[in-house]
Amino acid sequence: GGGRDPAYLEGLNPEQRRAVETVDGPVLVLAGAGTGKTRVLTTRIAHIIATGRAAPHQILAVTFTNKAAREMRHRISALVGGTVEGMGWLGTFHSIGTKILRRNAELVGLKSDFTILDTDDQLRLMKQIIQAENLDEKRWPARQLAALIDTWKNRGLTPDKVPASEGRGFANGRGQELYAAYQDRLKVLNAVDFGDLLVEPIRLFRTHPDVLADYQRRFRYMLVDEYQDTNVAQYLWLRLLAQSNPNICCVGDDDQSIYGWRGAEVDNILRFEHDFPGAAVIRLERNYRSTAPILAAASHLIAHNEGRLGKTLFTDRRDPEAALVTVASSWDSNEEARAIGDEIESLQRKGHKLDEIAILMRASFQMREFEDRFVTLGLPYRVVGGPRFYERMEIRDALAYFRATVQPADDLAFERIVNTPKRGLGEATIKLCHDTARARRIPLMAAAADLIDTEEIKPKARATLRDLLGAFAHWRADLDTRPHHELAETILDESGYTEMWRQDRSADAPGRLENLKELIRSMQDFESMTSFLEHVSLVMDAESDANQDAVTLMTLHGAKGLEFDTVFLPGWEEGLFPHQRSLDEGGRAGLEEERRLAYVGLTRARKRAYVWFASNRRVHGMWQTSVPSRFLDELPEDHVNVRESGGAGGYGGYGASRFDRSDSFGSRYTTPGWERARERTRDASGGPRPMSAPAARLRSGGATIEGELVAKSVVDGG
Ligand code: ATP
Ligand code: MG
Numbered sequence: 001g002g003g004r005d006p007a008y009l010e011g012l013n014p015e016q017r018r019a020v021e022t023v024d025g026p027v028l029v030l031a032g033a034g035t036g037k038t039r040v041l042t043t044r045i046a047h048i049i050a051t052g053r054a055a056p057h058q059i060l061a062v063t064f065t066n067k068a069a070r071e072m073r074h075r076i077s078a079l080v081g082g083t084v085e086g087m088g089w090l091g092t093f094h095s096i097g098t099k100i101l102r103r104n105a106e107l108v109g110l111k112s113d114f115t116i117l118d119t120d121d122q123l124r125l126m127k128q129i130i131q132a133e134n135l136d137e138k139r140w141p142a143r144q145l146a147a148l149i150d151t152w153k154n155r156g157l158t159p160d161k162v163p164a165s166e167g168r169g170f171a172n173g174r175g176q177e178l179y180a181a182y183q184d185r186l187k188v189l190n191a192v193d194f195g196d197l198l199v200e201p202i203r204l205f206r207t208h209p210d211v212l213a214d215y216q217r218r219f220r221y222m223l224v225d226e227y228q229d230t231n232v233a234q235y236l237w238l239r240l241l242a243q244s245n246p247n248i249c250c251v252g253d254d255d256q257s258i259y260g261w262r263g264a265e266v267d268n269i270l271r272f273e274h275d276f277p278g279a280a281v282i283r284l285e286r287n288y289r290s291t292a293p294i295l296a297a298a299s300h301l302i303a304h305n306e307g308r309l310g311k312t313l314f315t316d317r318r319d320p321e322a323a324l325v326t327v328a329s330s331w332d333s334n335e336e337a338r339a340i341g342d343e344i345e346s347l348q349r350k351g352h353k354l355d356e357i358a359i360l361m362r363a364s365f366q367m368r369e370f371e372d373r374f375v376t377l378g379l380p381y382r383v384v385g386g387p388r389f390y391e392r393m394e395i396r397d398a399l400a401y402f403r404a405t406v407q408p409a410d411d412l413a414f415e416r417i418v419n420t421p422k423r424g425l426g427e428a429t430i431k432l433c434h435d436t437a438r439a440r441r442i443p444l445m446a447a448a449a450d451l452i453d454t455e456e457i458k459p460k461a462r463a464t465l466r467d468l469l470g471a472f473a474h475w476r477a478d479l480d481t482r483p484h485h486e487l488a489e490t491i492l493d494e495s496g497y498t499e500m501w502r503q504d505r506s507a508d509a510p511g512r513l514e515n516l517k518e519l520i521r522s523m524q525d526f527e528s529m530t531s532f533l534e535h536v537s538l539v540m541d542a543e544s545d546a547n548q549d550a551v552t553l554m555t556l557h558g559a560k561g562l563e564f565d566t567v568f569l570p571g572w573e574e575g576l577f578p579h580q581r582s583l584d585e586g587g588r589a590g591l592e593e594e595r596r597l598a599y600v601g602l603t604r605a606r607k608r609a610y611v612w613f614a615s616n617r618r619v620h621g622m623w624q625t626s627v628p629s630r631f632l633d634e635l636p637e638d639h640v641n642v643r644e645s646g647g648a649g650g651y652g653g654y655g656a657s658r659f660d661r662s663d664s665f666g667s668r669y670t671t672p673g674w675e676r677a678r679e680r681t682r683d684a685s686g687g688p689r690p691m692s693a694p695a696a697r698l699r700s701g702g703a704t705i706e707g708e709l710v711a712k713s714v715v716d717g718g
Contacts, residue, residue: 008046008079012036019249019282020044023053023221026242026276029251030269032313033298033603034289037251038561041223042072044249045087046079054220056086060241062093064226065385068561069095072225089219093234097197100204104211108204115191119506122146122193129181133174140171147505149179153195154263156202156233159183198233205240216244226560227252227272231263239275246276254309255302258557258597260589261582262507269309287315289563291322293639294609298602300636305592324641325602326610327632332623333571333614334525337369340568340612341377344551347566354380356565358552360601362577364389364511365518366570367553372522375539380550385558390540394501394512398519399536401491405475406529409443418448421500423468429461445469471495484532485523492516510581521618556597559604567605569598570612572629598631611635 009017019029019040031037045061048054063069069091077084089096098116105112117125126142126149148170152162159180171178186192192200205212222242224230227250230238242248250272257266273279287295295315302308330336344357359370368389374381389395397420403413419425437447451457452466471494478487492498501513526532552564571577578594586593602609611632616623 006047006050007081008043008050012040012043013284013286015282015284016040016043018280019251019284020047022280022282023048024247026246026272026279027249028227028269028272028276028279028281029249029284030253030281030309030311031251031284032253032287032311033256033599034287034295034563035284035313036286036288037253037284038068038072038225040284041225041249041251042075043079044223045072045076045221048221049076049084050080056084057088058218058220059087059089059223060096060219060221061087061090061223062096062225062238063090064092064229064560066092066095068225093230093237094194094197097201097237100201100215101192101197104204104208107208107211108200109187110192110200111190113190115189116197117186117191117193119146121191125185125189126178126182129178129185130171133171133178133181135171135174141503141505143503143509144505145170145175145178145182147507148175149182150195150506151263152179153199154231154233156199156236158199158203195233198231198237202233202237202240205237212240213244215241220245220247222248224248224250225252226256228254228257228266228269229259229264229560230268231259232265232268235265235268235271242276248276253311255305255311255596256560256600258560258593258600260586260593266307283311285312285314287313289606290315290603291319291607292317293322293324294602294605294607296639297325297609297635298599300639301602301631301634302595302599304634305595307589307592323608324639325635326608326641326643327612327635328610328643329613329615329628331614332616332618333366333369336570336612336614337373340370340570340610341373341379343568343610344379345377352566354549354551357568358554358559358562358564358566358604359568359570360554360556360559360604361569362556362571362579362597363514364392364555365514366576368515368518368522370553370570371539372535374551380548381553382550384552384554386555388540389515389518390536392512392515394515395519397497398488398492398516399533401495401497402488402529403533404445405472405487405491406479406533408445408472408476411437411444414444417495417497418468421496423464423496425461425464429457429465432456445472468495479529484526484529485520488523488529489520492520524618556601560600563604563606565606566608566610567601568610568612569601570614572598572611572613572632573617574627574629576626577629577631595631595634 009020012020013036016036016039019027020043023044029037029040041061045059048059049056061069061072063072073084073087073090076087089099091099101108101110101114102112105114123142123146126145127137130137130140130142130145152166159176162176162179164176166175169175186196205215219241222238224238229252238248238250252269254266254269257264260266273281290298292315295313299313328339330339340359344354347357348354361367364386367383371381371383371389373379383389386392390399397417400413400416403410404417407413415430418430433444433448433451436442436451437444440447440450442450448465449469452462452469457465475487475491475494478490482490498513498516501509501516504512523529523532526535556569577598578591582590582594584590602611613626613628613632615626617626618624
């Protein structure tokens, strides 16, 4: 040595520095949130380039999202000083897999211009295969097959490798056969699905050792961020590439493994040490991100998990001004959104940038309340990592049903749902409706009504169309007589739309059902279906531009790896967080994954963390007492500031114990899933009567009512 250290190494602590400089051989960096794992990876790449060990195109670097890849690219350039060109292999597993496949398509029976199917195409294809096999589609829905094939692909299993016992659950033991048929069909179409972007490169490497050797030589250094969330297929893929020349560095945190439900395996961390004997395992223990109270809260919480590899975390930030973690409650989620909106406006008045504020939620349906509120306030926000609430597929579908009910001339709405769920109305029928509508200059629905009395459409389609038009007529007639939110629910039930998602076995289906329930629930705040639809178009219209200073709204799952000065964590209630579904399906493991999600949430915050819960939720027009999340009890008292709730005069649900979890029905509330909550309302004859919405508002204080009226008039007047 002797010479001065390059600038990019300055400021690293000794362990970080070791992780950066141990470039040869396998390295595993196992460390808690905010300890600089991603920074180490980035610096390591800069180091490899700066010392001439490899050219940028010889480095394979895997990030969890495309956004993270862009950021990393940016930072490497900054570290090296100048733009780094040619980091062509920096991206997600899927983007890198795509690139490998395009280069070697012929070897796996594809052409290099293959298409990547979206979920819809994928389902259509599976459905064709199920039909071709003369299977009952109702009994064996395409979505279920899709989910099954997906789990196999996550485990790197091609059809021939699926254990015989595993296909039994589907179509009397024909799952595996259908998987093979599906893959054959994809080849004919020169197409791949998302899972193939992982599995096909593995197959390529296994069947063409020369190609594998070529990539092994090319990738002199390999780096993987968020390693704890890789699945088996991704692991196999890495291991194949790292076999001959294992300059591989994986960084991760077992406490942040939050994609188990999508096939991620924390065990990959243990496998790494086994498969790469002699791997340097480096632990980083100093957290640079968060203040002491935030770190204490997160560490204390995660200590309740049993299945941990064990790590320590410390900070030597001595910041006497550091804010404690705030725990606050509101009467309901509506007030929660209002209170958080107020808090954000007050931060903004004190000079904080909105870009540095995030609201991280457990479920996407929670977003609705915040979006509505922020539009009312004119507070700029952006939804990151997914569509905005009203732009979600299931919400757009539902809205199309409502629009077509209210406005029979709304062709776009009618067209959207005429065959959703699938009713067997083919393209020919729909085209005929279109032609007729255009020729006679009448709306689509009117054209359809004319056509069902003619012989132009096949009898079966005619009957289906007649039923559908009849249903719309019937719903429309109810518009003036039934409460619109009840009618909305009926529409989604009778049309088969809700059922379609209930039958769906894919991982996102339950979330979509929750979103639909939230949609119906939110309709109660409006006078009529029409005023609700007007409100929606208003919110949809409030497009904030990308460069504007704005609050970030996202799910906890999407927030991994990110950091913000201020983080709001709403909805810490039993059943929502921890989520009932995880508890029901995953038991103890499910609970621990939820707790890791809470840990991820808290550790996103640099300076301020606010945990919130609503004391009540409205389910099907009834008020339900909700129970504060058990995770609140797991926060260390010394580092938490419990804020008495505002206008509600301590109606926050805090009882004798810090967070009282006995509910008004006198029993421990353990299963507040929406369905159960609904059942409970029905047979809760002994308990106190659920409050009506106005009564609830009254109890939450005058100021709130005024706030509500102001909010409403702004929305209605717009
Ligand atoms: P997560 O587990 O949440 O992904 P991480 O371990 O990847 O966290 P980073 O995001 O790399 O952590 O770092 C957290 C913050 O700490 C970043 O703002 C980073 O710039 C800063 N940081 C990391 N190391 C140092 C250091 N040695 N000196 C100063 N700041 C640092
Ligand atoms: Mg990171």
